[in-house]
Amino acid sequence: MFFLRILLAIATLQLKNHCTLAERLSTLYLQKDIHNEKTSQQPTEKTMNIVKPAALKRGDTIGVVAPASAPTAQEKIDNGAAYLERLGYRVKLGKNVRAVRGFLAGTDEQRASDINDMFADNDVKAIIAVRGGYGTPRILPLLDYDLIKRNPKILVGYSDLTALQLALFHKTGLVSFSGPMAGVEMWKEIDPFTEEHFWRTITSTAPMGAIKNPDGKIFKTFNAGTAEGILLGGNLSLVASITGTPFLPSFKNSLLFLEEVEEECYRFDRMLAQLKLAGILNDASGIILGELTDVKASDTAKPFLTADEVVADYFSPLNIPILTGLVYGHIPRKLTMPIGIRARMSADEGKIELIEAGVK
DSSP: OHHHHHHHHHHHHHHHHHHHHHHHHHHHHHHHHHHHHHHHTSOOTTTSOOBOOOOOOTTOEEEEEOSSOOOSSTHHHHHHHHHHHHTTOEEEEOTTTTOOBTTBSSOHHHHHHHHHHHHHOTTEEEEEESOOOSOHHHHGGGSOHHHHHHSOOEEEEOGGGHHHHHHHHHHHOBOEEEOOOTTTTSSSOOOHHHHHHHHHHHHOOSOOEEOOOGGGOOOEEEEOOEEEEEEEEEEHHHHHHTTTSTTOOOOTTEEEEEEEESOOHHHHHHHHHHHHHTTHHHHOSEEEEEEEETOSOSOTTSOOOOHHHHHHHHHTTOOSOEEEOOOOSSSSSOOOEEESSEEEEETTTTEEEEOSOSOO
16 A cells, blocks of 8 residues: 555656646747747838839929038929929928038938928928938938838939938838939930930830940949849948838848948948848849949049949959949939839840839
8 A cells, every 4th residue: 555655646747847848938938939920920121012102294293302411502402393293293291301400401300391391291202302411311210111011102313312211111011213303314405315214114004124324334344143032222321320220121132232432442332341241242132333423532642442343342252243333423414213013124135124113
């Protein structure tokens, strides 16, 4: 009887331990399932829905805002608006578009408010920036991304607007357009090629097809190969400035396009180093390099590297197709580049094809 009691006690203890282990395993798997469910709910650029704005039509209202710096003269706002009106569009100026605060077009709250208001306004179908400059990254935390996603619209700008455009794509999937601005190209005499390509890009729902530089300029092969992916990029310094923040999209399976203006070669080098160390250059499926306007050493009496040498240092080790010679950037005569659509490139043939339209 004594030994029977001992055996019963041992069996009871084993059963208790077994149940405890089973409960722990059950809890562990439940926690894992919950974690996986939460993780699967987080959107990525590969899985998120790409949101295209509606094509612009004559008679539509265009909002004009200043998310970065103020123009050097207020007449640039008025003349840019007049240009749009001559083409048959209505124009609505942001309520803070004339504000000035140092090198900014008003406070961060004023500039963010104008963007939120334009996306909330049902009459406004497109939003064009006055100019770039400085300060767009400051307003990214102040934007209502849920509002913007519910009200997709054409957004146009380049240079400092790159930060806004990449943030909108990452947060909402919105396709935007790196193109001419109201107080830069539009206020005086817009280049005919720039004008035609821009308006065709935001008004036509037909696939855009092959990109052709103006004046017969050809793309140059830096690295051979072919690739297809989402077209992402803009001004290099702005891509670098929001790297490591919650506002930069993933560049996996992308075609990365870049341009730069008025930078010392050592700063140009530093920004490319940032992209390399962040994994962006390795993530891209292909790279397209636009204009490097006045990217040069200011004091050639001191040792320096040229922009071409810096490019070679970073791009040569990459085993992906790379093209240079894209007529895009801080120049009067240029292409408009949609951000967020599918594109294909053949560095072997020197061709870039936009597989779809940027508007619907």
